[in-house]
Amino acid sequence: MKKAVRLTALAGAAALALAACGEAPTETTGDGAASDFKPCIVSDAGGFDDKSFNQLSFEGASAAAEELGTEVVDVQSTSESDYKGNIESLVGESCDTIVTVGFALSAATIESATANPDIDYIIIDDPADADFDSKTDAPNIKPLLYDTAQAAFLAGYLAAGYTEAGKIGTFGGMDFPTVTIFMDGFKQGIDYFNETKGENVELVGWDGKKGSFTGGFAADPAAKTTAQNILDQGVDVILPVGGPIYQSAIDAIEDSGEDVALIGVDADFYETDPTTQDIVLTSILKGMDVSTKEAVLAAGNDEFDPTPYVGTLENGGVDIAPLHNFEDKVDPALWEEVQALRQQIIDGEVEVESYLAQ
Numbered sequence: 001m002k003k004a005v006r007l008t009a010l011a012g013a014a015a016l017a018l019a020a021c022g023e024a025p026t027e028t029t030g031d032g033a034a035s036d037f038k039p040c041i042v043s044d045a046g047g048f049d050d051k052s053f054n055q056l057s058f059e060g061a062s063a064a065a066e067e068l069g070t071e072v073v074d075v076q077s078t079s080e081s082d083y084k085g086n087i088e089s090l091v092g093e094s095c096d097t098i099v100t101v102g103f104a105l106s107a108a109t110i111e112s113a114t115a116n117p118d119i120d121y122i123i124i125d126d127p128a129d130a131d132f133d134s135k136t137d138a139p140n141i142k143p144l145l146y147d148t149a150q151a152a153f154l155a156g157y158l159a160a161g162y163t164e165a166g167k168i169g170t171f172g173g174m175d176f177p178t179v180t181i182f183m184d185g186f187k188q189g190i191d192y193f194n195e196t197k198g199e200n201v202e203l204v205g206w207d208g209k210k211g212s213f214t215g216g217f218a219a220d221p222a223a224k225t226t227a228q229n230i231l232d233q234g235v236d237v238i239l240p241v242g243g244p245i246y247q248s249a250i251d252a253i254e255d256s257g258e259d260v261a262l263i264g265v266d267a268d269f270y271e272t273d274p275t276t277q278d279i280v281l282t283s284i285l286k287g288m289d290v291s292t293k294e295a296v297l298a299a300g301n302d303e304f305d306p307t308p309y310v311g312t313l314e315n316g317g318v319d320i321a322p323l324h325n326f327e328d329k330v331d332p333a334l335w336e337e338v339q340a341l342r343q344q345i346i347d348g349e350v351e352v353e354s355y356l357a358q
Contacts, residue, residue, distance in 0.1 A: 036070075037068055037070050037096050037097075037299075037300045038070065038073065038093070038094060038095050038096050038097075039061055039064060039065050039068070039070065039072045039073075039095065039096065039097045039099070039296050039299070039300065040072065040073040040074065040075075040090040040093060040095035040097065040098045040099065041057065041058060041061045041072055041073075041074045041075075041098070041099040041100075041101065042074070042075045042076075042077060042083070042086045042087055042090060042098065042099070042100050042101065042105065043057075043058070043074070043075070043076045043077050043101050043102075044077055044083075044101050044102035044104050044105060044217075045077050045078060045079055045080065045082075045104070045217065045218070046217055046218075046243045046244055047076050047077075047078070048074065048076055050243045050244050051244075051267065051269070051272040051273040052243045052244070052246075052264075052265065052266040052267050052269075052272065053101065053102065053124075053125075053243050053266045053267075053286075053288070054101050054102075054243070055267065055272065056266060056267050056286070056288040056289040056292075057099065057101045057124055057288045057289070057292050058072075058074060058101075059289045060288060060289035060290060060291070060292030060293035060296070061074075061099050061292050061293070061296050063289070063293045064292070064293040064294075064296035064297045064300065065296070067293075067297060068296075068297065068300040068301075070300075073090065073093050073095060075089055075090060077105075080104060083100075083104065083105045083108040084108040084111070084112075087100065087105070087108050087109065087112045088112065091112060091116055091119065095119060096119065096120065096299065096300075097119065097120040097121070097122065097296055097299040097300070097304070098112070098119060098120075098121050098122070099121075099122045099123075099124065099292060099295075099296065100121065100122070100123045100124070101124050101125075102124060102125055102126070102178075103125050103126035103176060103177075103178050105123065105126075106123065106126040106128055106130065107130060109121055109123050109126075109128060109141065110128055110130055110137045110138055110141070113128075113137075113138035113140050113141045114137070114138050116140075117138075117139075117140055118140075119140065120140055120142070120299045120304045121138070121140055121141040121142070122141075122142045122144060122292065122295045122296065122299070123141055123142070123143050123144070124144045124288060124292065125144070125145065125146065125178045126143060126145075126178070127143045127145065127308060128141045128143050136306060136308065139306055140304075140306065141306060142295055142304065142305065142306045142307070142308070142309070143308040143309070144288070144291045144292065144295060144308075144309050144311075145308055145309065145310045145311065145356055146286040146287070146288070146310070146311040146317055146318050146356075147181070147310055147311065147312050147317075147318060147352075147354055147356040147357065148181050148182050148185060148265075148284055148286055148311075148318050148354075149181050149182070149184050149185030149188070149352050149353065149354035149356070149357070150185060150312060150313045150318055150345055150352045150354075151185065151284045151285060151286075151313065151318040151319050151320050152181070152182045152183070152184070152185030152186040152188075152189065152239075152284050153185040153186070153188050153189035153192070153341075153345065153350075153352045154189060154320045154338050154341060154342055154345075155185075155186060155189060155239070155263055155282055155284050155320050156168075156185065156186040156187060156188065156189020156190040156191075156192075156193070156203075157189040157190070157192060157193045157337070157338060157341055158189075158281070158282060158320070158330070158334065158335075158338050159186075159189075159190065159237045159239070159261075159263065159281065160189065160190045160193035160194065160197075160199065160201040161193060161197075161330075161331065161334040161337070162237060162261065162281065162329075162330055162334070163201060163235075163236055163237050164236060165234055165235060165236040166199075166200065166201050166202060167201070167202045167203075167204055167233065167234050167235045167236065168190060168201060168202070168203050168204065168235055168236075168237045168238070168239075169203070169204040169205045169230035169231065169233065169235035169237070169238040169239070170182075170183050170186055170203065170204075170205040170206050170211070170212075170230075170238065170239040170240070170241065171205045171206075171211065171212035171213065171214065171226050171227065171230055171238075171239075171240055171241070171245075171249075172206075172211065172212070172213045172214070172240075172241040172242050172245075173213065173214055173215075173216055173217040173223075173241065173242025173243065173245055174213055174214075174215065174216065174217070174242070175210075175211075175213050177355055179213075179241050179242060180206075180211075180241075181354050181355065181356070182239070182241040182265055182284060183205075183206040183211060183239075183241060184206075184208065184353065184354060185352055185354060186203070186206070186239055186284075187203050187206055187207075187208055188352060188353065190203050192341075192350070204230055204233045204235055205230050212226050212229065212230060213226070214226045214242065214245055214248075217242045217243045217244065217245060218244060218245070219244040219245055219246075219247035219248045220248065221248075223240075223242075223244075223245040223247075223248035223249070224248040224249075224251050224252050226245075226248075227240065227245075227248055227249040227251075227252035227253075228252045228255070228256070231252055231253065231256050231258065231260065235260065236258070236259065236260050236261065237260065237261045237262075237263065237281065238253070238260055238261070238262060238263070239262075239263040239265070239284075240262075240265070241265050242265075243265075243266070246262065246264060246265070246269070246276075249262060250262065250275075250276065250279065253279065260279075261279060261280070261281040261326070262276060262279045262280045262281065263280070263281055263282060263283065263284065264276065264280050264282070264283030264284065264321070265283065265284050265286075266283075266284070266285070266286050266288065267283065267285070267286075268283045268285060268321040268322075269283050269321075270283070270321065270322075270324045270325070271321075277324065277325055278325060280324070280325075280326075281323070281326050281330075282320045282321045282322070282323060282326070283320065283321040284318070284320055284321075285318060285319045285320060285321055286311060286317070286318055287311055287316060287317045287318065287319075290316075290317075291309055291311060291317060295309070310356055312346075313342055313345055313346050314346045319342075320338075323335065
């Protein structure tokens with residue numbers, strides 16, 4: 001089947017972030033009384049088993065549904081052409097709240113929300129501001145945004161202190177702000193390490209304006225070739241940004257026979273994909289599970305608030321994962337510096353630039 005329904009569960013973006021004040025959605029608890037409430041969710045083309053972006057969002061919506069004493073209806077997309085139809089299929093399911101996962105669904109979400117003002121929409125990783133007027137385009141859409149540049153800054157500093165080759169690589173799926181925000185923060189972290197330590201660690205694959213992209217978000221030959229091109233330049237740490245494309249990076253690392261550490265994105269790869277446990281240095285986390293859960297809970301308890309949410313280090317919406325199997329490979333002093341740097345960013349002593357910076 002092309003798509004399956006089953007029961008189980010950027011100018012204007014910066015101004016939206018400022019309006020959000022960085023506060024998490026109100027945490028509420030269900031008591032089962034909302035059993036007639038129907039939450040729904042639609043994935044982007046990565047699907048809900050991507051061990052990353054879509055999966056976390058799905059887990060959050062499912063957790064909220066369970067707490068509310070109901071079930072989540074989900075529909076998976078396999079291509080961009082599915083988005084509009086999938087959202088409309090959920091409208092047809094009489095969903096009370098529809099979660100759309102990813103900026104690629106923005107146009108279809110805005111169209112559907114405008115046509116269905118009685119349905120609450122929650123969109124992940126997009127401000128839903130197609131006309132760039134610094135306002136969400138429909139009053140019944142709540143954007144969930146994440147300033148991942150802050151967490152990526154920490155990962156970049158960590159990678160710069162860890163590398164022995166003095167070369168670190170990154171590449172993305174497509175040249176979109178929600179992808180390059182990782183790469184921007186990562187580069188800033190490496191640059192900060194170089195400035196404070198008098199080092200010259202090089203970043204391959206992103207210079208702050210242009211870089212290496214696969215052209216999509218699938219673990220396919222293009223992603224593997226892109227990763228191979230980065231590895232061929234002698235890097236010993238690599239950051240793939242774009243859901244499943246990390247799987248192609250792992251294939252390229254295995255083919256190279258070199259000792260290269262991987263940095264994950266969105267989820268803690270060590271937890272979501274055990275096959276990465278011996279290779280993942282850390283992961284740049286986006287708390288999509290928590291923020292999605294809280295937004296759906298609020299809707300289920302008649303407390304839907306369309307104010308955009310921006311995840312930061314301060315409110316716990318972004319972070320980096322523990323070192324796990326790399327704990328013995330990383331200098332404890334370096335890890336302590338990373339922890340101190342986190343607090344410096346929170347306190348405003350170290351500034352991280354991004355289109356969501358507040």
